[in-house]
Amino acid sequence: MRHVFLTCLLALSCGLFALPQASRSTKATEKPTYNVLFIASDDLRPELGCYGNQLIKTPNIDRLASRGVRFERAYAQYPLCNPSRTSLLTGRYPTQTGVMDNETWFRAEHPEFVSLPQHFKANGYAALRAGKIFHGGIDDTDAWTEGGEARGFTGARRPPNTANAANANGASRASQSDRIVVLEGDGESNGDYRTATRAIEYIERHKDRPFFLAVGFAKPHSPPAAPKKFFDLYDPAKIRLPPDFAPRPAAPPGFPDISIPRRNADLFIGRDASEAEAREMIRAYYASVSFMDAQVGRVVDALDRLDLRDKTVIIFWGDHGYHLGEKGKWSKAYSLYEVGARVPLIIAAPRVKAGVSVRTVQLLDLYPTLVELCGLPIGSNLRNTKPNLSNRRPTAPSYAANWTPINMAPRSIGMAGLSSLLKIRIILSSRRRGGITDLNSRQCSLLLH
Numbered sequence: 001m002r003h004v005f006l007t008c009l010l011a012l013s014c015g016l017f018a019l020p021q022a023s024r025s026t027k028a029t030e031k032p033t034y035n036v037l038f039i040a041s042d043d044l045r046p047e048l049g050c051y052g053n054q055l056i057k058t059p060n061i062d063r064l065a066s067r068g069v070r071f072e073r074a075y076a077q078y079p080l081c082n083p084s085r086t087s088l089l090t091g092r093y094p095t096q097t098g099v100m101d102n103e104t105w106f107r108a109e110h111p112e113f114v115s116l117p118q119h120f121k122a123n124g125y126a127a128l129r130a131g132k133i134f135h136g137g138i139d140d141t142d143a144w145t146e147g148g149e150a151r152g153f154t155g156a157r158r159p160p161n162t163a164n165a166a167n168a169n170g171a172s173r174a175s176q177s178d179r180i181v182v183l184e185g186d187g188e189s190n191g192d193y194r195t196a197t198r199a200i201e202y203i204e205r206h207k208d209r210p211f212f213l214a215v216g217f218a219k220p221h222s223p224p225a226a227p228k229k230f231f232d233l234y235d236p237a238k239i240r241l242p243p244d245f246a247p248r249p250a251a252p253p254g255f256p257d258i259s260i261p262r263r264n265a266d267l268f269i270g271r272d273a274s275e276a277e278a279r280e281m282i283r284a285y286y287a288s289v290s291f292m293d294a295q296v297g298r299v300v301d302a303l304d305r306l307d308l309r310d311k312t313v314i315i316f317w318g319d320h321g322y323h324l325g326e327k328g329k330w331s332k333a334y335s336l337y338e339v340g341a342r343v344p345l346i347i348a349a350p351r352v353k354a355g356v357s358v359r360t361v362q363l364l365d366l367y368p369t370l371v372e373l374c375g376l377p378i379g380s381n382l383r384n385t386k387p388n389l390s391n392r393r394p395t396a397p398s399y400a401a402n403w404t405p406i407n408m409a410p411r412s413i414g415m416a417g418l419s420s421l422l423k424i425r426i427i428l429s430s431r432r433r434g435g436i437t438d439l440n441s442r443q444c445s446l447l448l449h
């Protein structure tokens with residue numbers, strides 16, 4: 001815990017928490033009331049123009065980055081949707097939430113947790129949901145004033161065979177997930193287009209009261225999908241494969257086998273990828289990203305049109321990293337490599353100077369960051385730290401940024417943490433109700449790139 005203490009201390013010494021903890025009942029003149037536009041993209045690694053990719057077309061996110069702070073070294077807590085999102089949305093490490101798969105609902109074990117939208121709702125905001133924010137079918141339904149999705153089950157875990165039908169059958173999943181989808185028109189039939197439309201409708205309807213609007217785009221999660229015009233932006237012949245491309249997943253010599261699962265998830269499941277197929281899949285990923293970027297543009301343009309930009313904190317984030325053939329791996333699940341953990345993160349807020357931060361930050365810090373930017377009280381049991389928006393102290397002490405299970409057993413779990421120094425910390429822990437207790441840990445001097 002020393003690192004957490006140090007971080008808090010540094011933050012306090014820098015006066016980061018000097019802002020008044022204004023409640024909605026305090027005088028309106030003390031601090032403006034900001035809206036929040038909280039935009040997530042599912043399975044997006046920092047494959048964007050503003051992150052240095054000169055081939056991909058992402059003009060809307062690039063424009064947002066030019067107006068805000070782009071975090072060069074941002075990491076998810078866990079390379080899988082539900083654990084990462086639950087961590088961010090509760091402000092707690094996966095070892096504290098106990099959620100390390102895509103089937104567990106955090107609130108069954110932790111009814112006392114106050115989720116991020118719930119906190120804004122409790123402080124007078126309209127908490128609005130469009131698209132995927134919590135993991136599919138495991139929403140924190142009552143946290144929202146509008147848009148909450150009924151959970152598909154009761155209890156702590158989704159029962160076997162009630163996940164979506166494609167997941168229940170490996171062969172079916174592979175054939176569904178691997179296909180490349182070309183959408184008609186502007187993609188109006190796709191869920192992401194409809195999510196943007198719904199978000200715009202929320203903004204128009206709630207423009208005169210404080211809102212926390214969470215907009216979760218599903219792309220570029222598999223299956224890759226976009227209208228034809230976005231595929232036409234990319235010539236497969238110009239797409240370069242990663243230098244460590246391989247037809248199937250394998251840990252490089254000298255690296256632990258557990259650092260990479262032997263079977264891919266989402267793409268190229270149980271089959272090899274040829275170089276030509278890999279280029280086509282990367283092209284489809286790029287097209288999906290450009291399609292998602294267009295939806296981000298529609299939503300942000302609505303803010304500008306209604307003159308809400310100066311009253312709104314905008315966050316854009318991806319929920320974990322992603323392999324596009326690096327080390328033969330595709331997608332994210334249980335990767336222990338930086339490419340599986342690093343995420344795009346952009347924060348554009350009123351009165352925050354635009355720039356690039358090279359400090360190592362983690363998605364876990366978004367909850368307290370947003371709470372502070374909006375002048376809300378911090379939860380009594382929440383970690384009180386945040387990404388440094390000003391790019392000061394880029395070498396300040398940081399902490400383990402990513403965790404992944406390496407061995408599951410009924411009463412024990414092996415975890416590996418990817419630290420800010422990109423070293424692996426192996427931890428052997430025991431499962432207990434309400435959390436996981438470290439039994440032993442050691443740090444390996446392995447650099448995983």
Ligand SMILES: [Ca+2]
Pocket residue numbers: 042043080081221319320
């Ligand atoms: Ca995801």
